Amino acid sequence: MSLSLHRRRLLLTAGAACAAAALVPVLCRRYRDPTSSPAITTAMASTxxxxxxxxxxxxxLRAPGAGIDRQPVGMYFYERNWPMKQLGRxxxxxxxxxxxxxxxxxxxxSADPDEPEQGIYSWHVTAFAMQEARIAxxxxxxxxxxxFRDLLMVGWRPFVEVGDPRLFGAQAVRYQxxxxxxxxxxxxxxxxxEQWMQINEYLPIWRFWADGVYMSVRVVDEPxxxxxxxxxxxMFSITLDSEAPHFWTYFDKVEDMHRWKELIPAEMARVAATRPGKEAELRRQGYVIDENYRDPPILALGQVQGT
Incomplete structure (x- = not known):
């Protein structure tokens, strides 16, 4: 799927957590005339x-508007949606x-009733940058x-995939x-x-981790x-995952996902082995690698920070 098609699908549906049928007409009204003044003003729920x-x-989730969607496949989804005229906090x-x-x-x-001890293992939040119809x-x-400054102040740390080069600051933007x-x-x-307007063409993502939780923040704008x-x-699409769903993404087979604690050490070693070659090539191109970055510990395996 092309970036433009993927972007529009994300924006018009406003992510999996939103009521697409309610949002699409509102967003279409917002986009109809890029030169028109905002016609919609929203308020934010106080509680x-x-x-x-x-x-x-x-x-x-502060009902009304909250509910549990029990899927035939056995998954539970805890949901709440807010009207565009009164976005929530x-x-x-x-x-x-x-x-x-x-x-x-x-x-x-998201929760799996067959693994109640895990509880809710993932949250997806869809938010906007503004109350108004448009924003500078x-x-x-x-x-x-x-x-982001608030997140960093309370201890969230930037995350780099194990096999990716350790690029930060202007180096990451240059690569993007x-x-x-x-x-x-x-x-x-x-x-x-200038960089902001350019990087938004490529659905930019910022990743964080803290105490065994992994967060991604994706920005979607209207081209x-x-x-x-x-x-x-x-639109900001924010996902928070516990360790299990984060590490499930390294496997294609469901049975391997269930055995992730057993299989992940070897998989991490395999993926990590690809990083030095990528970084060496980028150094040849003049990139600066942040050699102080360390991959997060895997708490489910008893690892602690610094190992």
Whole structure:
């Protein structure tokens, strides 16, 4: 699937957690005339919903609008959607790593009733950069990085895939633009407006980890409004995974996913072995590698920070 098609599908459906039927007409009205003034003003619900991984008793989606979708395949999805005229606030709870997300249109938590001890193992949150129908591109960038600063202050750390080169700051942006994607960007590096408008062509992703939880933040903008002289529309897609679903992605077979604790050490070693060659090639191209970066510990295997 092309980036443009993937982007539009993400934006118009506003992610898996949203009520697509309700959102699409609103978003279409927003995009109909890129030069028109905003026609929709939204308010944000005052009382935040709370979400947390693990025991379902530890979160409160603040009904009405919340529910459990019990799928025939056996999965449970805990959902809540907010109307576009009154976007919600969500607080993610993880002790000192807790943080708030404003202007939320939907949340969805995933659980497997066959493994109740695992509880909710993943949350997906769909939010916007603004209450208004449109937003200045610079303000959208600044609001995203304000959230990133909050995350870094409470102890979330940047994450690099085990087999990927350790690029940060302007080095990661350079790679993103040169390769048209393919690397996570650095939450501590504020891109220039020229860079911001360019990297948004490639569905940029920022990744974090903290205490066995992995978070990704993807930015989706509307390409028709990617003009510095015209206000845009931005959606933030935020996913929080416990260790199990994070490491499931390394396997194709369901039976291997169930055995991930047994299989992941060898898989990590295999993937990690590809990093030195990639970094050596990038050094030859003039890139600077952050050799101080260390991969996160795998808590389920008894690893601790520094091993």
């Amino acid at each position: 935040p919903a709370t979400i947390a991984l693990g025991d379902p008793k530890n979160f409160d 969500v607080r993610y709870l993880q002790g000192r790593r807790s943080f708030d997300i404003p202007w939320v249109s939907g949340v969805m938590g 591109h610079e303000l959208a960038r600044d609001r995203l990085f304000s959230m 633009l040169q390769e048209r994607g393919g690397v996570y960007l650095d939450a501590s590096y504020l891109p220039t407006m 028709a409004l990617r003009d510095p002289a015209v206000e845009g529309v931005y």
